[in-house]
Amino acid sequence: xxKDEKNTACGSCELGAKASFQRFGLNTTGFDFTLALAGNPNxxxxxLFNRLTGLRMHVGNWPGKTxxxxxxxxxxxxxxxxxxDLPGAYSLLSRSADEEVARDFILFGxxxxxxxxxxxxxxxxxxxxxLQILEITGRCVIALNLMDExxxxxxxxxxxxxxxxxxxxxxxxxxxxxxxxxxxxxxxGEVASEQGDVPPPRSLKLAPEVxxxxxxxxxxxxxxxxxxxxxxxxxxxxxxxxxxxxxxxxAGTLGSAQHGIGGLVA
Amino acid sequence: xxxLQLHNEGSDRRRLMDLGFTPGAKITRLQTSPLGDPxxxxxxxxxxxxxxxxxxxxxxKPC
Numbered sequence: 001x002x003k004d005e006k007n008t009a010c011g012s013c014e015l016g017a018k019a020s021f022q023r024f025g026l027n028t029t030g031f032d033f034t035l036a037l038a039g040n041p042n043x044x045x046x047x048l049f050n051r052l053t054g055l056r057m058h059v060g061n062w063p064g065k066t067x068x069x070x071x072x073x074x075x076x077x078x079x080x081x082x083x084x085d086l087p088g089a090y091s092l093l094s095r096s097a098d099e100e101v102a103r104d105f106i107l108f109g110x111x112x113x114x115x116x117x118x119x120x121x122x123x124x125x126x127x128x129x130x131l132q133i134l135e136i137t138g139r140c141v142i143a144l145n146l147m148d149e150x151x152x153x154x155x156x157x158x159x160x161x162x163x164x165x166x167x168x169x170x171x172x173x174x175x176x177x178x179x180x181x182x183x184x185x186x187x188x189g190e191v192a193s194e195q196g197d198v199p200p201p202r203s204l205k206l207a208p209e210v211x212x213x214x215x216x217x218x219x220x221x222x223x224x225x226x227x228x229x230x231x232x233x234x235x236x237x238x239x240x241x242x243x244x245x246x247x248x249x250x251a252g253t254l255g256s257a258q259h260g261i262g263g264l265v266a
Numbered sequence: 267x268x269x270l271q272l273h274n275e276g277s278d279r280r281r282l283m284d285l286g287f288t289p290g291a292k293i294t295r296l297q298t299s300p301l302g303d304p305x306x307x308x309x310x311x312x313x314x315x316x317x318x319x320x321x322x323x324x325x326x327k328p329c
Contacts, residue, residue, distance in 0.1 A: 042312075091284035095277060122311030125286050 041088030167201025
């Protein structure tokens with residue numbers, strides 16, 4: 001097994017030295033796990049996507065560049081991964097179309113792991129979305145990207161404390177140079193392979209009256225959609241009057257295959 | 267400038283806060299469009315442009 005892996009490893013790339021790594025481009029057949037790349041606009045999601053899949057999706061340094069999700073694949077160690085590059089989002093609670101794509105995939109596409117790509121030079125801004133994702137699922141790893149740029153600007157980040165406070169693994173990387181990427185993939189692989197539910201590390205703390213209102217809705221949602229990742233989160237959106245979620249419940253499309261890319265590639 | 271408070275609610279408020287315009291945040295006016303609207307601000311390490319009606323909802327003080 002080990003020997004085979006060595007034979008197929010890409011010897012010339014920087015990841016090959018650490019573990020067997022192979023880019024599959026658009027060929028996503030026979031994957032073991034699905035990964036999502038989420039993060040604020042312009043944090044390097046597509047740069048990381050291209051590095052891992054060998055594809056050349058357009059990288060632009062303006063927000064709103066990726067409006068739909070791109071899909072590619074790679075192999076790291078003994079598993080093949082399907083990687084979904086989501087549009088950049090500041091929030092999962094907004095109503096713009098590209099942010100809804102990101103939200104729906106994380107919530108209903110059920111990736112085996114979500115890589116939250118953060119800009120190390122503007123971490124404060126990135127934590128809003130990060131916390132929102134961590135309220136939905138614990139199947140997350142944080143890629144602290146642009147570490148080289150942060151170092152250049154004299155920004156010193158306490159990665160260990162950050163990981164402890166957020167409750168998920170945090171890996172410093174530079175998607176541009178590839179530094180830290182093998183370690184990131186190692187962590188991502190471990191999260192993706194975890195069996196069963198991985199509860200969100202950040203729980204939604206609710207006032208008693210909100211809790212009382214949300215619980216019956218949550219129970220009804222569970223009955224209606226047994227496979228729903230986080231019924232409480234959806235119930236809260238209904239209470240807030242989130243029109244897109246209401247429309248999906250009315251149409252019966254909540255959490256259906258069209259949200260995932262299952263229908264698109266299978 | 268520093269943001270004192272936001273005078274709006276619902277999804278408009280949510281949107282501004284998601285973009286980093288939260289009470290206490292420091293913002294710098296960078297550029298103004300030729301017609302005066304929108305205006306670009308630096309906030310929490312990024313440049314974000316707001317329309318006049320959004321600007322009207324943000325109360326600031328000099329800092």
